[in-house]
Amino acid sequence: MTYTYIGKDRRRIEDPRLLVGRGGYIADLRLPGMLHAAILRSPVPHAWIRSIDATEALKLPGVVAVFTGEDCKEKINPCMSFGPATITQYPMAVDKVRYVGEAVAAVVAESRYLAEDGVDLLEVDYEELPPVTDPMAAMEPDCVLLHEEHGSNIGYERTFEFGDVNAAFAGADLIVEDTLRWGRSAGMPMETTGAVAQPGFNGVLEIYCNSLNFSYFVFLIAATLRIPSNKLTLKPVPAGGSFGSKLAAHKVPALAGFLALQVGRPVSYIEDRIDHLMNSDHHGCDRTYEARMGFRADGTIVGLDIDVVDDYGAYMQFGVGHHGNAFSQVVGPYRFRDVKYRLRAVVTNKCQQGAYRGFGSEVHNWVLERLVDQGATRLGLAPEEIRRRNFIQPDQFPYKIPGGNLYDSGDYPAVLDKALSMIDLDSWRAEKKRLREEEGRHIGIGLATTQERSVFSATEFWFLVEKPAFPLTSSPESATVTIDPTGQFQLLLHCQSMWGNSPETVGATVLAEEFGIPPESVNVRYADSAHALPGTGPGGSRYTAMVAGAIRGASRKLQKKLLHIAAHRLELAPEDLELVDARVQVRGAPETGLTIAELAGTAYFFALSLPEGMTSGLEESYTYDHPYTTPPAPDGSDLGVFYPIMGHACHIAVLEVDPDTGMPSFLDYVAVHDAGTIVNPRSLGGHVTGGATQGIGTTLYEELAYDEDGQFQSLTFRDYLIPTASEAPVFRIGHVQTPSPFTEYGIKGGGEGGRMVAPAAVSAAIDDALREYGMRVRRLPVKPATIVATVQAGRAAEG
Amino acid sequence: MKPPPFTYCDPESVDEAVGLKSEYGADSLVLAGGQSLLPLLNMRLVRPEALIDINKIGDLQKIEGRSDILEVGAGVRQYELEDHALVGELVPLLPEAAGYIGHIETRHRGTVCGSLAHADPAAELPCTAVTLDATVVARSPSGTRTIEAQHFFQGRMATALEPEEVLVAVRYPVTPQAAGHGFVEVARRVGDLALAGAAAVVNLDENGHFTSVSVGVSGISDTPVRARAVENALIGEAPTEENITRAADEIVPSVTAGDDIHATRAYRRHLATVVVRRAITAAVASAHERSDGK
Amino acid sequence: MTTSTAAKYGTARRAVTVRVNGRHVTREVSTRTTLADFLRDELDLVSVHVGCEHGECGCCTVLFDGLSVRSCLMLAVQADGHAVETVESLSANPAELHPIQEAFAEEQGLQCGFCTPAMLLRTKEIIDAGREMTDAEVRHEISGILCRCTGYQNIVNAVQSAGAKLRGPTAGGRD
Incomplete structure (x- = not known):
């Protein structure tokens, strides 16, 4: 299928305003009489709050009020949560602090400077409890509890088995095993999370915030604030990056809303960087795996056995949705059928987990690829060869995987071939050998082939739970298309979806495709929650595919109306007409027709010229439900289809490691993705390079570290190391397009892109560079000290 | 993350700055470029009564x-x-x-x-x-x-x-014309503080042997370290890889920094020898260039 | 505080006059106000994005007397008598972009836009220095500004493309 506008590199509609510094971010908003809040963060990881004395703070000129968790407990309800009902959280700590950085009190003042002055004057009496920092120790029966009401530090425990792993392993020629440790990192956008709340017209509380998808669950925030949902309007504003960290970031808007309700004035609460680092809603996964994979001698994978302990931190707002997410692609691109997955989710005195690009499936990808690489090494197979032997084949789609999810389409050999065509692996391997022998240099080549599930639907938040409280199945997206009386197009998106992706460009491109109008002529707007039709928003690489479906649905309704108006005016049957290049014309006699502008004039101003029964105007809305979701089996034997729009990618990283310093540097990096039909290749490429750079950060640099006493070690950007331009490799990007049979235009999602793959490819490259010393990356981030220690141990063993 | 209140003083002469510093003593901080001080102020890790800004002193x-x-x-x-x-x-x-x-x-x-x-x-x-x-x-x-x-x-x-x-x-x-110099730093990212770094200045005699060696090392202790033992091991020696490597090992006892999230002590002990070796090697090459350039 | 010191420095607010994007402005500010907050809150130059307030992300970069600096690491009072340029000095009109802004639009050297004003100003400084650079040199030169979206590749392309346009059709420079 070829398109006129879809599939071409295109300048973004979003960019001109961003290029002049008018992005409309939350911190740019000023409301008359606006106050500012700053929070006191807990300096201790685990303690009863005995008292908070605000006397001195309240005396300070400019300080308006001080609120604590006690006020929250009295006046509002706990925050939204998909986790156990016995693990509750408020925007500020109630009775007890459970991690360093947790909000203890908020000072509202005339400026942020004065609010921080007030915070300085607060006095808190803590009765410290032993910190729980090691998730293994947390599970011991005599360990001190974080949540007394829950009765255990284990938030969730269950073993899933699909097929029969023991039987599969009994027939294996090789079983590899490893302990793999994925460290905590986070989306860490350059803009923090923030909200401005104001008591508004008719007693409606308005909350502006840069967490974007609240038209979906505005009622949950309203429930927290104990106000009717029609008395709360969330007005999402564009975000300066998210990568998960602004996905349903609920504490910040809830806190701002609570404070505004208390003081009766607009209140701005914008996290500073330290707030965001230690107290955001969204630290990433923090997992330890005992993992095994069985192989036959020819490299065929026979089964996977995983025992994972996930250190969720102090709260479990998304339940264990991260593992539901991993189940969407639990076998990767490979054909094996037997999977065992034991999950224990543990609460500890750390900041809670949330979303980070991949939402837990990127971790699973890394574990799978680590095991496959180990199998390849032990069996003497090249990494590309062992993968090729195990790929699900193009003629096997749609393909039902163990666990229940379905892969819609794919051509994994084509993606691998494309990647291999972009890089001469034979020469690199020869060069690696030569450089080692002649110059003592250590070059490594890593290859990974992973899935990239896309188009999130909601069931993964609860289907792992035996008796879910709220088993929702909807995750729709809506669009409203308006042609104004002069024929100009307005597109209304029903969630504020701009956080660095390209919702306006995507929307305008699809609309252009539908009507034959120039994409840049479309004006795109966003609805707030009071005006919005159902919209789940971006997240889980869903927005492009979902909004395209919604726009196409609305377009078809409008096209029909245009044809009927034209047919009426031309005294022809609608079937005799077609819409071509913004004009309705007679099939076979294109010289006869009416432009959209002419028809729009009729639609708005000449009701007597409309077909009988038709009303004035040219506006249509459409709500597009997720194209393919099925419920899980009641007995848990099948989780249902929930993430069937399946992308795929192959990354090949070539790097050099200095064995004396442990420092890696990239020599080449090829990334090929199949995200189905591509709307704008350059934008997708940006997600691949940006995501891969984040994946490299997770692999080599970034760490939200706690010491064994529960003190937070990554307080600033001097310690949380985001890759700069000098650490990021030069990427060479390739695309393969296997359309989805289930979505409009065959679009798949690609938003999480490179981060799904890069950790596996880079880990493999480091192993390859230092294989002679027994290097095997088993813990992320892999730090120079680990690399050097391995080299030294390897050299010592050689004698 | 906003600075706490302070009295802002911007004297225009050294005498006035000195007067202010003696007036406020330990309750004051001098603001020069501010690239280390402003982060500390913004995080309220320092709370000076007075900030004495010396930027106006020509x-x-x-x-x-x-x-x-x-x-x-x-x-x-x-x-x-x-x-x-x-x-x-x-x-x-x-x-x-x-x-x-x-x-x-x-x-x-x-x-x-x-x-x-x-x-x-x-x-x-x-x-x-x-x-x-x-x-x-x-x-x-x-x-x-x-x-x-x-x-x-x-x-x-x-x-x-x-x-x-x-x-x-x-x-x-002033560094002698014929001296060679080298600077090597290993940091996790470009622009980060050193996990370990070394500076070296060397002079070679007409036979190419070291007549003077000066080596400083960063990142390995509570202060920058002058690597006397390394220097002493090289005076009079030829700048061979073997000699330099052996001398560089003399830095190890000076490494006192403990483990942190970026590096372990064991790693820094090793890395110190690497940066010292590389800095001296670079300094020797620079000295050779300078003598060739004459 | 002695009486004379108090008389001279005791005030918590001061008038400052700064040449901002070519125009002199005078405002009274608290002496502890950072330059970033001054530009944003007093002058409504919200293009100066505050990302970390401890000098590590670079999003608040402005040109101070022609040199790139972190505006979160300066006080507004220090700008008295000096010149500051923000991205509005290139163009504040989305319909009439400066060639550097054009290059970023064409190469899609931005995604969320938060680091973008800083990157644009740094690009101007790099190009004004007049020297052609390899891609690796450009990467080093922009390494003081963090971008979390792009992986930098399209930014490097934009810097090079803008440089080529503004310097005229001279040879190479890419690696």
Whole structure:
């Protein structure tokens, strides 16, 4: 299928305003009489709050009020949560602090400077409890509890088995095993999370915030604030990056809303960087795996056995949705059928987990690829060869995987071939050998082939739970298309979806495709929650595919109306007409027709010229439900289809490691993705390079570290190391397009892109560079000290 | 993250600055480039009663070269070490090391003397100061005193400056024409403070043997370390890989930094030998270039 | 505080006059106000994005007397008598972009836009320095500004493309 506008590199509609510094971010908003809040963060990881004395703070000129968790407990309800009902959280700590950085009190003042002055004057009496920092120790029966009401530090425990792993392993020629440790990192956008709340017209509380998808669950925030949902309007504003960290970031808007309700004035609460680092809603996964994979001698994978302990931190707002997410692609691109997955989710005195690009499936990808690489090494197979032997084949789609999810389409050999065509692996391997022998240099080549599930639907938040409280199945997206009386197009998106992706460009491109109008002529707007039709928003690489479906649905309704108006005016049957290049014309006699502008004039101003029964105007809305979701089996034997729009990618990283310093540097990096039909290749490429750079950060640099006493070690950007331009490799990007049979235009999602793959490819490259010393990356981030220690141990063993 | 209140003083003369410093003593901090101080202020990790901003003092903005001394005033920015021809001519180690300090945006504002006063043991300029036998010039109401770099750095972010003193300049001995220099730093990212770094200045005799060796190391202790044992092991020796490697191992006992999230002590012990070896090797190559260039 | 010191420095607010994007402005500010907050809150130059307030992310970069600096690491009072340029000095009109802004639009050297004003100003400084650079040199030169979206590749392309346009049709420079 070829398109006129879809599939071409295109300048973004979003960019001109961003290029002049008018992005409309939350911190740019000023409301008359606006106050500012700053929070006191807990300096201790685990303690009863005995008292908070605000006397001195309240005396300070400019300080308006001080609120604590006690006020929250009295006046509002706990925050939204998909986790156990016995693990509750408020925007500020109630009775007890459970991690360093947790909000203890908020000072509202005339400026942020004065609010921080007030915070300085607060006095808190803590009765410290032993910190729980090691998730293994947390599970011991005599360990001190974080949540007394829950009765255990284990938030969730269950073993899933699909097929029969023991039987599969009994027939294996090789079983590899490893302990793999994925460290905590986070989306860490350059803009923090923030909200401005104001008591508004008719007693409606308005909350502006840069967490974007609240038209979906505005009622949950309203429930927290104990106000009717029609008395709360969330007005999402564009975000300066998210990568998960602004996905349903609920504490910040809830806190701002609570404070505004208390003081009766607009209140701005914008996290500073330290707030965001230690107290955001969204630290990433923090997992330890005992993992095994069985192989036959020819490299065929026979089964996977995983025992994972996930250190969720102090709260479990998304339940264990991260593992539901991993189940969407639990076998990767490979054909094996037997999977065992034991999950224990543990609460500890750390900041809670949330979303980070991949939402837990990127971790699973890394574990799978680590095991496959180990199998390849032990069996003497090249990494590309062992993968090729195990790929699900193009003629096997749609393909039902163990666990229940379905892969819609794919051509994994084509993606691998494309990647291999972009890089001469034979020469690199020869060069690696030569450089080692002649110059003592250590070059490594890593290859990974992973899935990239896309188009999130909601069931993964609860289907792992035996008796879910709220088993929702909807995750729709809506669009409203308006042609104004002069024929100009307005597109209304029903969630504020701009956080660095390209919702306006995507929307305008699809609309252009539908009507034959120039994409840049479309004006795109966003609805707030009071005006919005159902919209789940971006997240889980869903927005492009979902909004395209919604726009196409609305377009078809409008096209029909245009044809009927034209047919009426031309005294022809609608079937005799077609819409071509913004004009309705007679099939076979294109010289006869009416432009959209002419028809729009009729639609708005000449009701007597409309077909009988038709009303004035040219506006249509459409709500597009997720194209393919099925419920899980009641007995848990099948989780249902929930993430069937399946992308795929192959990354090949070539790097050099200095064995004396442990420092890696990239020599080449090829990334090929199949995200189905591509709307704008350059934008997708940006997600691949940006995501891969984040994946490299997770692999080599970034760490939200706690010491064994529960003190937070990554307080600033001097310690949380985001890759700069000098650490990021030069990427060479390739695309393969296997359309989805289930979505409009065959679009798949690609938003999480490179981060799904890069950790596996880079880990493999480091192993390859230092294989002679027994290097095997088993813990992320892999730090120079680990690399050097391995080299030294390897050299010592050689004698 | 906003600075706490303070009394902001912006004197226009050294005398006035010194007067203010003696008036406020330990309750005041000198603001020069602010690239280390403003983060501390914004995080409220320091709460001075008074901030004495020396940026308006024209007398401190000078770079002056004499026959044997390069003097850099307390207002001179770090990027000027890279851009000022005199610096490269008289003390060529300085522009090379300066390129490793933070990023260009912080070098545009950060000062040379400010970095010395901040005394981060992983920073570049304290390390070069001890390597070059620099002298810090401090003024107080009772007069001017000079402090040798190796005595100036007393601990992590701690110096020999008295509360009423203002650091007004640093003096670097001019490097002999024939000397070679090298600077090596290993940091996790470009612009980060060193996990370990080394500066070296060497002189070779007509046989190519070391007549003098000066090595400073950053990131391995509470202060920048002058690697005397390494230096002593090389005097009179030929600059062979084997000799340099053996001498570099002498740095190990000086590594006292413990584990942190970026590196382990064991790693730093190893890395110190690597950067020392590489800095000396680079300095030897530079010396050879200089003699070839004659 | 002595009486004379109090008389001279005791005030918590001061009038400052700054040449901002070519125009002189005078405002009274608290002496502890950072330059970033001054530009944003007093002058409504919200293009100055505050990302970390401790000098590590670079999003608040402005040109101070022509040199790139972190505006979160300066006080507004320090700008008295000096010149500051923000991205509005290139163009504040989305319909009439400066060639550097054009290059970023064409190469899609931005995604969320938060680091973008800083990157644009740094690009101007790099190009004004006049020297052609390799891609690796450009990467080093922009390494003081963090971008979390792009992986930098399109930014490097934009810097090079803008440089080529503004310097005229001279040879190479890419690696």
